């Protein structure tokens with residue numbers, strides 16, 4: 470009740486004059502002209518574009534804009550944390566602080582990318598006919614952009630370390646289906662902020678439907694099976710850019726990608742036993758094949774966290790880059806890949822992957838069915854309650 474009350478107060482304070490939060494970074498603009506770089510002009514243009522947005526992009530996006538602006542202009546957050554009752558400033562501080570040591574240049578680029586995706590999605594969503602699926606143009610939990618033959622799907626809940634809530638599972642499936650049909654040659658999945666993803670959002674376990682926990686677990690297994698199925702069936706080269714730590718399902722899915730590039734800040738952690746759960750994303754099959762059964766056991770059963778270097782040595786990661794040059798180096802490479810003949814790439818992927826597809830779908834079905842049982846276990850319920858009660862979320 471207290472949380473709902475706080476959320477209501479936040480919404481009341483933020484909703485009225487649509488762009489209240491995003492106007493803040495704009496009026497506080499103090500450009501450090503001596504530090505100008507190539508993208509400074511884009512950054513300034515993006516700030517102007519923000520003022521012209523016709524629709525309110527929502528509080529989560531406005532906080533994102535605010536935090537990227539602060540990171541791009543001032544660097545990592547070193548302000549004292551506002552008190553718990555200073556709700557708006559605390560939310561802003563949290564968003565900025567969540568960016569950790571994200572370099573100023575990357576923050577500036579992310580700000581520009583975010584504004585560009587907003588401008589196109591909010592403009593075109595105002596043109597869609599009534600009844601058209603709004604998610605084909607605007608996403609709540611993702612930033613999807615397509616240029617230079619590359620569709621980029623960016624997980625966009627940085628203040629929650631890009632944890633996958635139910636909406637995000639649906640939006641990723643939607644984005645993958647759209648990317649499989651668009652005219653891009655390759656598709657990239659990455660994370661916004663300091664994390665790639667912290668895996669399944671543990672609050673997914675909290676809203677229990679009238680049918681009780683059994684119904685919840687059954688629906689969860691159906692959703693998970695469909696979600697992983699989209700990765701198994703994805704027809705174009707699918708590349709993960711692991712920009713920071715990855716946890717749980719965001720790690721296991723990597724076995725279904727065609728290439729995995731990681732920043733040296735990334736770590737790979739699958740604490741399934743700690744959570745009373747079991748492996749998914751076909752990792753019970755792909756990981757032993759990729760890295761040997763014993764190494765897979767260390768990760769999937771004992772929850773050993775790997776550095777990017779270790780994950781690369783074990784074949785889960787294709788190549789590791791220093792964080793400071795990660796974005797520049799991988800995007801140069803991806804742009805070159807995207808110029809290759811797209812049909813040849815699809816066909817080559819097909820021949821590499823297709824003979825495994827049936828097996829992967831069977832593994833996926835089995836893993837989901839086992840997890841459905843785990844979600845009802847005391848071990849799992851206790852672990853989720855422990856996480857959520859850590860900060861009085863229950």
Ligand SMILES: CCCCCCCCCCC/C=C/C(=O)SCCNC(=O)CCNC(=O)[C@H](O)C(C)(C)COP(=O)(O)OP(=O)(O)OC[C@H]1O[C@@H](n2cnc3c(N)ncnc32)[C@H](O)[C@@H]1OP(=O)(O)O
Nearest residue numbers: 628629630632667668669670671673685686689693717718
């Ligand atoms: C029956 C249910 C059906 C469900 C629907 C289908 C589900 C399919 C499920 C597929 C199976 C997937 C399995 C997994 O992925 S297992 C892995 C789950 N993830 C975790 O256990 C990670 C939990 N998070 C953490 O340990 C830490 O947050 C982390 C180490 C990632 C970062 O720590 P740090 O101290 O740096 O930051 P905070 O903890 O303060 O995090 C910032 C805020 O983000 C929230 N957060 C982060 N991760 C999650 C998460 N996974 N779930 C929910 N919330 C998360 C965190 O609470 C903070 O929020 P506040 O600022 O509001 O406090």
